[in-house]
Amino acid sequence: MEILLTILLVLTRILDFITEPFFKCAAKNKRLYLPPLKNEDILKINATELAKKIRHKKISALEVCKAYIQRIKDVNPILNAIVEDRFREALREAKQVDAYLQKTSLTLEEIEKFKPLLGVPVTVKESCGVKGLSLCCGLLSRKGFTAQTDGEVVAKIKSCGGIILLVSTTPELVISWETWSHVNGYTNNPYNTTCTPGGSSGGEGALLGSAASLVGIGSDIAGSLRLPALFNGVFSHKPTPKVVALKGHWPLGEDPKYQQFLVIGPLTRYACDLRLMMNVMCNDKKCAELKISERVDLKQINIFCIEELHDITQPKVSDSIKKAVNESVKYLTEIKGCKLIKYNFMSFNKAMYICGSELYTLKDIPDALKWENANFWTELVLSIFWKSRFTLNLMYAYVIQKIYQCFVGNYTAKYEEMKQEVLEKLGDNGVIILPTSIGPAHKHNQMFFKNIYAYLILANALGLPASAVPCGLDTNGMPIGVQVIAAPYQDRLCLAVAEELERHFGGWVPPPKKK
Numbered sequence: 001m002e003i004l005l006t007i008l009l010v011l012t013r014i015l016d017f018i019t020e021p022f023f024k025c026a027a028k029n030k031r032l033y034l035p036p037l038k039n040e041d042i043l044k045i046n047a048t049e050l051a052k053k054i055r056h057k058k059i060s061a062l063e064v065c066k067a068y069i070q071r072i073k074d075v076n077p078i079l080n081a082i083v084e085d086r087f088r089e090a091l092r093e094a095k096q097v098d099a100y101l102q103k104t105s106l107t108l109e110e111i112e113k114f115k116p117l118l119g120v121p122v123t124v125k126e127s128c129g130v131k132g133l134s135l136c137c138g139l140l141s142r143k144g145f146t147a148q149t150d151g152e153v154v155a156k157i158k159s160c161g162g163i164i165l166l167v168s169t170t171p172e173l174v175i176s177w178e179t180w181s182h183v184n185g186y187t188n189n190p191y192n193t194t195c196t197p198g199g200s201s202g203g204e205g206a207l208l209g210s211a212a213s214l215v216g217i218g219s220d221i222a223g224s225l226r227l228p229a230l231f232n233g234v235f236s237h238k239p240t241p242k243v244v245a246l247k248g249h250w251p252l253g254e255d256p257k258y259q260q261f262l263v264i265g266p267l268t269r270y271a272c273d274l275r276l277m278m279n280v281m282c283n284d285k286k287c288a289e290l291k292i293s294e295r296v297d298l299k300q301i302n303i304f305c306i307e308e309l310h311d312i313t314q315p316k317v318s319d320s321i322k323k324a325v326n327e328s329v330k331y332l333t334e335i336k337g338c339k340l341i342k343y344n345f346m347s348f349n350k351a352m353y354i355c356g357s358e359l360y361t362l363k364d365i366p367d368a369l370k371w372e373n374a375n376f377w378t379e380l381v382l383s384i385f386w387k388s389r390f391t392l393n394l395m396y397a398y399v400i401q402k403i404y405q406c407f408v409g410n411y412t413a414k415y416e417e418m419k420q421e422v423l424e425k426l427g428d429n430g431v432i433i434l435p436t437s438i439g440p441a442h443k444h445n446q447m448f449f450k451n452i453y454a455y456l457i458l459a460n461a462l463g464l465p466a467s468a469v470p471c472g473l474d475t476n477g478m479p480i481g482v483q484v485i486a487a488p489y490q491d492r493l494c495l496a497v498a499e500e501l502e503r504h505f506g507g508w509v510p511p512p513k514k515k
Contacts, residue, residue, distance in 0.1 A: 004407045009313035016449035023443040027194035033514035035074045039067040046270035047120050047215045054119035055111050061119030065094035068121045072212045081187050081203040083126045084134045085166040093163050118161030123213040125201050126167040127174045129248035138172035138181025151248020153264050160280045168203025176393035178447040190511040195441040198228040204267050205232035216267040223456025225265050229468035231441035233479030236267040237274045238466045240488045243286040251366040261460045271502040274495050296496035299337035305329045306434035311349045318439035320480045324471035328433050328482050331504045347418040351454040355461035357411040360404035426487040436468050440478035467494040471505045477512050
């Protein structure tokens with residue numbers, strides 16, 4: 001039954017090969033470079049250390065806030081990553097933090113316990129809901145719509161002392177791996193502005209990669225935290241489902257399975273800040289179960305390695321990504337003492353069918369066409385000629401959805417077998433090192449010919465935590481990286497491996513300067 005999907009995916013591989021030179025030619029001489037970093041002494045401090053310096057009054061929250069606002073103003077004309085800012089309010093809040101530290105009777109330990117983010121600037125993906133700021137998420141029909149309350153995660157960040165600077169760009173309806181909409185236009189990659197920053201948390205990825213943000217909040221239903229992290233050379237963590245509250249996210253389906261796929265999680269420039277943010281963001285009842293702060297003995301970790309999925313529909317993984325996967329495994333096993341377990345997860349080769357079928361059985365996938373009484377076929381044709389009120393990205397997503405729902409069979413039994421196999425193999429001490437995507441960031445609009453779905457959907461469909469880890473730059477100066485997946489509620493394993501790989505690869509690398 002899935003023959004139509006197979007044909008479509010094989011066709012995209014062929015079209016990708018044919019169109020690659022045209023995309024490169026179209027982008028020639030259009031690349032822009034970011035201005036050099038100012039205030040490096042502030043902008044290159046991780047959030048964990050920055051919060052400590054603010055608590056100890058070695059640096060003021062106000063000067064930190066000013067430094068990040070200035071960096072944002074420097075780079076955003078090139079990146080186009082902001083929907084709406086709240087700089088004036090943020091500066092006022094930073095002044096209040098400094099005044100609070102002068103008069104509080106709390107000890108430093110108490111401040112750290114109750115307000116671990118005190119004075120730390122935070123950026124937020126538009127879909128996560130910041131009171132008074134835009135919540136249109138790229139839909140023309142929602143332009144001007146604002147959040148009436150803070151989302152639950154945003155409220156927690158504020159209560160812990162974090163200072164929200166802005167809401168960042170998303171693709172239309174938060175459904176695409178290219179951050180582009182008719183409302184906000186294209187968001188650019190800081191390492192090469194002719195390339196995409198990914199999606200749907202693309203604005204966050206671009207800001208973090210350019211050092212215009214230190215920690216960000218995004219969401220992930222099929223890779224939307226991890227792909228922007230890869231493409232922009234930063235870290236992200238897709239938590240175990242339901243450990244971080246979704247209230248305040250838009251859109252949000254009512255189907256209980258929807259909350260199996262969709263999660264809210266952090267993006268950070270430094271690996272240690274994933275722990276900080278997870279401790280802040282997690283539901284209080286789940287924090288103890290996750291044991292995020294618990295030390296992990298790397299020698300007790302079993303490593304599974306997937307260099308590449310093998311199926312006629314799957315594009316080849318780039319040599320640079322393969323090298324990153326293999327070097328990560330070699331370092332963890334030969335230097336850090338992790339145990340390599342040789343095992344082939346053969347069912348992963350059919351992830352496009354098994355996991356995709358599971359996603360598209362959701363009962364209330366957000367449907368902008370239905371909300372606006374629009375005809376699918378009319379809007380599809382119009383979008384091809386850039387005449388529709390909806391983007392071609394969104395219509396392409398709906399085409400894939402219809403193919404799955406009409407032509408792909410029921411894979412529930414195979415899905416359950418896959419899940420059982422993965423849970424048994426990973427246990428409470430196993431992680432899988434695999435590609436986040438088939439390669440580094442591609443050119444704008446190449447997304448239509450890049451089948452990257454399988455590597456991203458696995459963690460969502462199976463309800464697994466997953467961290468994206470940068471592993472340096474390729475020969476073209478573009479970020480590369482790997483993905484670390486563990487069993488449910490073993491998030492701390494992902495974070496521990498991410499921190500160790502940062503030590504080996506060096507973590508985030510600033511975007512190139514103009515020669």
